[in-house]
Structures are given as structure tokens and as C-alpha cells.
Amino acid sequence: MRRPFDWYGVVTIALLVPRFLQAQTPPATPAAAPHPCEVQSGPTKAVCRAGYDALVSVLPVASLGAGGGNPGIGSAAGGRGFGDISVTLRATYLRTVLPSTAFDGTTDTVPAARRLPVAVPSVEVRFGLLRKTLPMGAATVDFLGSMIGVPKSATDYVRYSSDIRTLEGLALGFGYGVRIGVAPNGPLPTVSLNVGRHDFPKFTVGDLGAGSQFAYTVAVSAINARLMLGRRFSGFELSAGAGADLIKGNYSLVYRDQATKLPVPRADSSQSAMRIVTVMNAAFPIGFLRLSFEGGFQVGKDDKLATVFEAHNPKSGRFFGGVGLGFKL
Helix, strand or coil: CCCCHHHHHHHHHHHHHHHHHHHHHCCCCCCCCCCCCHHHHHHHHHHHHHHHHHHHHHHHHHHHHHEEEECCCCCCCCCCCCCEEEEEEEEEEEEEECCCCCCCCCCCCECCEEEEEEEEEEEEEEEEEEEEEEEEEEEEEEEEEEEEEEECCCCEEEEEEECCCCCCEEEEEEEEEEEEEEEEECCCEEEEEEEEEEEEEEEEECCCCHHCCCEEEEEEEEEEEEEEEEEEEECCCEEEEEECCCCCCEEEEECCCCCCECCCEEEEEEEEEEEEEEEEEEEEEEEEEEEEEEEECCCCCCCCCCECCEEEECCCCCCEEEEEEEEEE
């Protein structure tokens, strides 16, 4: 006997096939949001891009000043157990070039305004949380804390905001993190993973009331990760490592319309960046003190900036140095 045609099955398949094909089709990649300066034209657009690109290029500088290379300068090792405390007075040094905020967009290159040495003093504290003896050696966990103090009067080109924490003329920034270390038995080096967060006090570059064509205010914070190796020798200790900084800047930017000479409404947003950092330390005991030296390199990255800056290539890396004097409590 001939079976009746299954209309119900055909309709079901017809309804399910489009849904199946839709599920197999990858979603369209959303179009990238246009740059905020694309709404402008001519010299005003060039000034706008210079302001945005200048604040992007300053993020790695502030991050490096706040966090340095080795979170515990002079050593990769952890403490001797709970309550083991060390204090270090530290200074990090690097150089950068600040572009001129008087740029009016009529030339192809933004002039350099200041070759700025950046010296950031800080106080670091390491507090031992745990030391566990293992068959292969010892595992340690330490809390790391830091406070930087940047002299507010160091340069008149950079101004610090009135709402930041200060102490005796110093603009303060704070950091914290953890060091997890393993000290193997025998000749193998000590290994530690260091993860923390460091903040640089909010600052302003440029002043529309003093002739600038753009000005920005930015507060920079960074998540810092370092993998450090170290070994003690007779009379000194060497340590080296590398890691990454995940940087975020919350900013406000304002610039002048070059046709009307009036300020464009302020733009408030955030910008992110990432940099690879390599570092090497040497430390020498001097009685109950410990003198440490640091040298390192922050690897550059192409952030696809449209602006050309005089004497400053944002894609280039930068060397930095540091010195620390520490003691145990």
C-alpha cells in the first residue's frame, strides 16, 4: 500500500534548514569605530590627532616610571617566612620627549617642546607571607607594596591635578602585588613570578589659556607581570627577567578649532596599551644595607599613530635605569 506523503516532515525541514545555515555562518566582523578626529578636517584635524597621539605615546613612559623593572629591585628571591620585612628606597630614571602643544596643524611634523628626564623616587616594602619547605627546595609568597613620590615642581611643562594625593610637595602614586618564588636546592637559580598594579598620579600637559592648541589630562595605571631569575654569588647577587605591562590611561582631551579659535568640547575616555619589559639587576651587601642597581629596556610597539613627532618615534623602545638602597627590619 502506498504511504501518504509526509508534508509535516517537509515543512519541519524547510523551517530548520535556514536556522542551521544561519548558525554555521560566522558573524560579520563589526566595523571599527571611526577615530574621534575624523569629524574634523584640515589643520583642526591635524591638531586633534596630535593631541590623541601625544597622550597615547606618554602612557608607556608613565607606566615605566610607576612600576620600573624588577618589582623587588636587587633580587628575584622571596622572604624567609611570615613577617619577614624589607624596605627599599628606590629611584627609577628614564628620558622622553614631550611634543609641543602649540602645534597648529599647518606643518607635517609636531615640534619637540622638551627633552624631559624622568626621575621617580619611591619606597618599596616586601612583607613575607609564607615559606614552605619542599623536597626540591622552598616555596615563598610575599606581599609587595610601593609608593612613588614625584616632585610637583620638577617641571613647569607637566602639572599635577589638584585632586591627587600629595605629601610635602610630592605627587603620590601607589602600587601593590605579590611575589611567588621557588628557591631550588643546589646550583639552580631562584625563580619568581611577580604580578602587581601600579598607578602614576594624574597629570596635565598643555594649557589652552597659555597658548597651547591642545591639552590633555591623564591618569595612568598598569598591571605589571615579571618572571625573574636570580642567583647569589660570593659578595653579590644577580637577577634578570622579563614581562609585560598592561597599561590603561583615563584621559580628558581638549583642543582648539583652528578656524574659529574656540575650544572643541572636551573628550573623556580611556586608552589601553601593552609593552614588553626586560630587566637586569645587581645587588651588593654593605653591612646591614643592600645596594642595588637596575638596567632595562622597554620594547617599542607600533600603535599605528598618524602623527609624526620631531625627535620622538613612538615605535622605538627606551632604556631605563634604577638604584635602590634597602634594609631588613
